[in-house]
Amino acid sequence: AGAGVGGGGTRFDLEKETELRFEVEAGEKVQLELLTGLAEVFGSELNRNKKYTFGPGSKIAVFTWQGCSVSLSGKTEVAYVSKDTPMLLYLNAHTALEQMRRQAERDNEKGPRVMVVGPTDVGKSTVCRLLLSYAVRLGRRPTLVELDVGQSGVSVPGTMSALCIERPADVEEGYSVQAPLVYHFGSTTPGTNIKLYNKLTSCLADVFSQRCEVNRKASVGGCIINTCGWVKGSGYQALVHCASAFEVDVVLVLDQERLYNELKRDLPHFVRVVLLPKSGGVVERSKDCRREARDEKIREYFYGFRSASFFPHAFDVRFSDVRIYKIGAPSIPDSCLPLGMSQDDTQLKLVPVTPGRDLTHHVLSVSCADDGEEGAGGVRRGVLESPVCGFIVVTNVDTQAQVMTVLSPAPRPLPRHTLLIMDIRFIDLK
Ligand code: ATP
DSSP states (O other): OOOEEETTEEEEEEOTTEEEEEEEOTTOOEEEEEEEEOOEETTEEOOBTOEEEEOTTOEEEEEESSOEEEEEEEOEEEEEEESOOSHHHHHHHHHHHHHHHHHHHHHTOOOOEEEEEOSSSSOHHHHHHHHHHHHHHTTOOOEEEEOOSSSOSSSSTTEEEEEEOOSOOBTTTBTTTSOOEEEEOOSSSGGGGHHHHHHHHHHHHHHHHHHHHHOHHHHHHOEEEEOOSOOSHHHHHHHHHHHHHTTOSEEEEESOHHHHHHHHHHSOTTSEEEEEOOOTTOOOOOHHHHHHHHHHHHHHHHHOGGGOSOOOEEEEEEGGGOEEEEESOOOOOGGGSOTTOOHHHHHTOEEEOOOOGGGTTEEEEEEOSOOOOOOGGGOOSSSTTSOEEEEEEEEEEETTTTEEEEEESSOSSOSOSEEEEEEEEOOOOO
């Protein structure tokens, strides 16, 4: 790579099948421009002579199959060219999936259902994005199923979702501008309520299967499932559950041979389990870095990308106009459970929450469930399995006046009155 200065930026000449990796310094931004040749960022092609801006903390790889030159301006923490990438192996995986789609088309069958697994920081989300972009560039309509409740690429953290992919992810913004199907999970680790996690996985699988029955393109496109980095104990069981709920045909295991062997042992023999190396470019992210990324995702939900495009509303909501629930009662010893009730039931129970000061800053999901009356014993049916129509943040609680102030993407009134509380908090600094 010949680095030279031109037009205020640093020029990098990339040979074919190499990539330029860079990280943007905290508080800075970096501009990237493709000068000659062809290049892509995680599967999305770059346009020539267009300036792409990446915000603080972005970790980017510009890959070229044919060779190219690009220029970078702004403060990068690191910027280097690597010849050693697993892109050819990822492309092979894509080619195999495309063959399966062709076969599905011919034989009137389902397209590939793929689960991408591995420990944290091995590039799972990146591989999903790459496979989706390559598929959509060939005219396919694959579905992204996002089960990573910590770092969702689709919606706010604490959710599980599905999104039909109709165009490659935006180079700068990712998937933000489409309409996903989103379920409330409520926390950033599946371990907080593994029963709920598995149940919502099954819900998503059901909805996806129903869609495939009526939409041939969706069926042939198949799905790419992004999972959590928790691959031991119940986390591992959740992967096995997911594979069966979605009737997965292919599992791509990134980086971990042990996980690969376990899945080969435990999944039915017709499931193809493939071990793939992780890219040397994937950067490990600290706890703080993950927290910031989550905050940013929530900020984006309310204010739009780069805090510039949406204008959220603030208004008061009377306690008497809403019903707030938490999913899952705290676990109690088996011996104390009412007769005929199991620990599982408590994890999936809707527990009414009395609004108080401690609600401040919590993110609440607005459930699409009908605002029907409570049934016998205060049981509301269907809330767990209902998708979410949006999110609000409680910015103030006035127990005297019995109202709370909320931040909402839409003006009052709230579209529905059933609210589900998340463990996740967001402090609005605007
Ligand atoms: P998680 O632990 O959250 O599940 P993950 O395994 O899904 O993480 P990614 O989110 O795909 O990992 O990647 C982690 C970070 O590394 C991201 O910021 C991504 O942009 C960056 N990254 C991925 N591949 C490369 C690469 N080849 N060069 C530079 N940065 C990369």
